[in-house]
Amino acid sequence: MSDDISKASAEAVAAARQSEQFAMMLAAMEAARAVQPPTCQHQAPAPKSSGSAGKWLAVGVGGSVFMVALALSAVAVAISAVALTVCLLVLRSVWQDIQKGRD
Structure with a gap:
């Protein structure tokens, strides 16, 4: 014990x-x-945006100008293609007439 x-x-x-x-x-x-x-209990200020609305407005305007220029150049290419086709058809017709005249 x-x-x-x-x-x-x-x-x-x-x-x-x-x-x-x-x-x-x-x-x-x-x-x-x-x-x-002691730890700080107040909230930190939110970061300031640096002109984001103006930046996006400039991007929109620049993009619009680019798209209009692209559309105009596409129209110019289409007109050139039609003019070239008409010119080739006329020249072919003239060539065929010349070939018939020789025979």
Whole structure:
């Protein structure tokens, strides 16, 4: 029985030491928390936009001018193709008339 009592007393002493160590750790954590500056609670200002509406307006106008120029050049290519076709048909007809005259 004295073995059980000495074993229990050794465990009680170990538990007391552990509780003292735990108390010291908590005190150290509280001291570290007290040293840290408080965190800032106000909101940071939103970043300012640098003329995004004007930029998009310029992109829209520039894109529109580009598309109009592209459309006009497509019309010019189409007119040129029609004129070239008519010219080739006339020249073919003239060539055929020349060939009939030789025979």
